[in-house]
Amino acid sequence: MSSGLEGLQQALKQLRLSEVSAELPLLMREAEQHSWTYHELLDHLLNFELNKRDDKNKEKRLKWAKFPYHKSLEDYDMTEQKSMTERQMKQLKDMHWLEQQYNLVLLGPPGVGKTHLAIGMGLEAIEQGYQVMFLPMGELMSILKTSDYTRKSQITLNRIKQSDLVIIDDLMYIAMDQREANQFFHLINHLYERSSIILTSNKSPEHWGELLGDEGIATAILDRLLHRVEVIQMNDESYRMKNRESVFQ
Secondary structure (H helix, E strand, O other), X not given: OHHHHHHHHHHHHHOOOHHHHHHHHHHHHHHHHHOOOHHHHHXXXXXXXXXXXXXXXXXXXXXXXXXXXXOXXXXXXXXXXXXXXXXXXXXXHHOHHHHOOOEEEEEOOOOOXXXXXXXXHHHHHHHOOOOEEEEEHHHHXXXXXXXXXXXXXXXXXHHHHHOOEEEEEXXXXXXXXXXXXXXXXXXXXXXXXXXXXXXXXXXOHHHHXXXXXXXXXXXXXXXXXXXXXXXXXXXXXXXXXXXXXXXXX
């Protein structure tokens, strides 16, 4: 019996079912105790392997995302924020906007919960199987400037481009020179209608052009960022962009 079980475990490993291979003795004992049918045993074996793989993939996506901390949408205090209704929060959590490559812009002064809300949506996206990347604006610009000659930056930039959701925190907190604005444009152009972007900023979009330097590049960036977007003003003031499609119905 022992050699037979070890043989099964080895066969499972060769089939790359390593999780169920390690758990096989316990699952076999449970099958005997509960008199599982062959169908039930096979169902338990496959579900165990799939669930373990899902857990490992989620851990990998969480590590890849590089969140500075983990705060879920459930931790977000809606009573302190009047800019959104419970219904709108539910729409964000459903992630239909992410499936349709909408962008979100979270505006407001420091301390109103922009980053918390962005991270919460990022965590929810990971929970639903999406690839997410979080970057402060300063770190993103450093990656863009060094990606031509630093392997680490190249790898990070490739991960950004492969992500379903890219979160850029503190957008436009510093002015860019023309080269930086051009590099930023190429990234936004690549992500355009491939991925969703969440931007947090304490400056409204009409002021972003002043910090982007080149007027032509600024217009091209804004066109792509604000084409399909929901702008959420987080200081209880109404903010709506003209000529845009909206997530909220």
